Amino acid sequence: PEIVIATPGRLWELVKEKHPHLSNLRQLRCLVVDEADRMVEKGHYAELSQLLEMLNDSQYNPKRQTLVFSATLTLVHQVPARLLHKKHVKKMDKTAKLDLLMQKIGMRGKPKVIDLTRNEGTVESLTETKIHCETEEKDFYLYYFLMQYPGRSLVFANSISCIKRLSGLLKVLDIMPLTLHACMHQKQRLRNLEQFARLEDCVLLATDVAARGLDIPKVQHVIHYQVPRTSEIYIHRSGRTARATSEGLSLMLIGPYRNFQACLHNSWIEQAAAALEIELEEDMYKGGKVDQQEERRRQKQMKVLKRELHHLLSQPLFKDHLKTRYPTQSGRPPLPMAAPKNGESALSCLSRQKKKPRRQQQQGPPQPSTSAL
Structure with a gap:
């Protein structure tokens, strides 16, 4: 084949198996490596490192062109504070990151770097x-x-x-x-x-x-x-x-804290039970048998809750009008939360919110969200 597109692991397997199409890579004219930023991280793409080592040693072609791509190659994070006191830990800047990547890929001479990174890091659209x-x-x-x-x-x-x-x-x-x-x-x-x-x-x-x-x-x-x-x-x-x-x-949902330990401590079964307001006994955690009478009681309770939920889901979530007798603290009634107009998208809704006069936006009730959604 003239062009091979592969994941590092599968490609390395085929090379080791001496596949006829990949038995001789000395005439390789162009090598393209995507997601190159992961090569700098430890524990990633071990097969790709082995493949590159082979291409740069036993099957090196001096006329080969190597192209490296990454959307986040120039982003550098500080070393965690708990590791700074260790001697072998070094801070890495953009230049050091690029040098390490070039060393791993085996680029010879001075490669040309084309940086198209915007300040925002994401596309304009x-x-x-x-x-x-x-x-x-x-x-x-x-x-x-x-x-x-x-x-x-x-x-x-x-x-x-x-x-x-x-x-x-x-x-x-x-x-x-x-x-x-x-x-x-x-x-x-x-x-x-x-x-x-x-x-x-x-x-x-x-x-x-x-x-x-x-x-x-x-x-x-x-x-x-x-x-x-x-x-x-x-x-x-x-x-x-x-x-x-x-x-x-x-859209990013931002909570007041990120408690990973709590997530690890409570299993997803416990979290789901808490969301449904169902109590789980100790026997259910251990996988033991539950009393049959108690199980029948729970099943009956679940049926009642499901019927209630089905009734609630059958009601319209968005209503055209919101009537109230009581004014808000600002002296004005709250604005109605209408359903999307003719299937209005989230992007068009945001665009419409931005076009509203500033005075009209200030008259609305205070929202817990910083998003115009």
């Missing part, structure tokens, strides 16, 4: 929004946004347990989301991605395995249910929308 809320309120804002602005929405979380909890919660609320995380089989991942790309109104819950390398057409919204751990991850997540010349929206 991306609209970035945020909502400050309590951690317990994130589910409410997520459900509201998905109902208010239907479309192809990609929701990111930091852990698989959070994805499982959100999946169960949204299914109870008659939203059937797809999931994508590292513990799924590859066939199931591809099946969910194909279905997500085919349906116009669909929700995909994913960990950061979906933050890179996916080109899904017409993703309108990227929702960061949990704040990403680094700015690189935020840029790559947001890059799943507003691709090429299309517009897109990035």
